[in-house]
Every structure is written in structure tokens, then in C-alpha cells.
Amino acid sequence: MSSISAGEVLPELTVTFRREDLVRYAGASGDFNPIHWNDRMAAALGLPGVIAHGMLTMATAVRVVTDWLDDPADLVEYGVRFTKPIVVPDDADGAEVTFSAKADKVADGLAEFDITAVFNGEKVLGRSRAVVRVS
Known part of the structure; x- marks a missing residue:
């Protein structure tokens, strides 16, 4: 098991989402909503562009904690609130998101982590919290 003290910060994780990542995630998840691949449809719904899947963002965010753990199965609880979309442009640069925890x-063999996700200088997740078993 991993050990940590209250107030400690884990190493940051920076991930770049590209359109091809959204297509792969759509295939794996079955979520083919056109807001995740079609600029015209995203605009028609008032979005600033194609956006990353919320569940893809959520799964990527918790990696800042699970990558640190000796065993990712030590994650016992996780939840987020989505506050802003991650707009993924149709270019080679994609959308860079930095995650920190x-x-x-x-206490009592558990650690609670507050996770932050920042895209274009703004937090894109609200209350993002992971609870893990620690030594």
C-alpha cells in the first residue's frame, strides 16, 4: 500500500485529448453522441465546439491518483461534478488538460484526495474526490 500525509500533493498528470481519442472512446463506450465528433452538431446545441466525453474526462482525472497507488484496486470511492466542457479542436494540438491531487x-487506513482538472486556465471539474486505501 501507498502512504501519504494530509496536505501532500501528488505529481501532476498532463494529458492531451485529440479528436481521435474521442472517436476511440466513443467506440469503447458506445457513446456516439455527435457533440463528441461533429462541430456542426455541437454548435447547433450552443456548445463552443466538439467536447470531450464527461466519463473520459472523469476516468483520466482519477489517473493522477491511481498512477501513484501501488495497486489501482485500492481506489474505494470516486466522484466528480462536471462544471465546464473540454473543447477538443480538430487539429494536431488537441486539448491539454492538467490534473493534480x-x-x-x-485516517483509519484511508486517504481522501481532492482532484483538480485545469483546461485553458480554468477548472473543468467541480468537487472531484477520490478515496483510497493507504498504509
Whole structure:
């Protein structure tokens, strides 16, 4: 098991989402909503462009914690609130998102982490919290 103290910060994780990632995720998840691949449809719904799947963002965000764990199965609880979309342009650069995590509470063999996801200088997740088993 991993050990940590309250207030410690885990190493950041920076991920670039590209359109091809959205297509792969759509195939794996079955979520073929056109807002995740079609600019015209995204605009018709008032979005600023094609956006990353929320569940893809959520799964990627928790990696900042699970990559640190000795065993990713030590993740016992995880939840997020989506606050802003990640707009993924149709270019080679994609959308770069930086994830960070800070241990908030550590007690009774559990650590609670607050996870932050930043895209274009703004937080894109609200309350994002992971609870993990630690030593």
C-alpha cells in the first residue's frame, strides 16, 4: 500500500485529448453522441465546439491518483461534478488538460484526495474526490 500525509500533493498528470481519442472512446463506450465528433452538431446545441466525453474526462482525472497507488484496486470511492466542457479542436494540438491531487484527510487506513482538472486556465471539474486505501 501507498502512504501519504494530509496536505501532500501528488505529481501532476498532463494529458492531451485529440479528436481521435474521442472517436476511440466513443467506440469503447458506445457513446456516439455527435457533440463528441461533429462541430456542426455541437454548435447547433450552443456548445463552443466538439467536447470531450464527461466519463473520459472523469476516468483520466482519477489517473493522477491511481498512477501513484501501488495497486489501482485500492481506489474505494470516486466522484466528480462536471462544471465546464473540454473543447477538443480538430487539429494536431488537441486539448491539454492538467490534473493534480492533494491529500485532504488521512485516517483509519484511508486517504481522501481532492482532484483538480485545469483546461485553458480554468477548472473543468467541480468537487472531484477520490478515496483510497493507504498504509
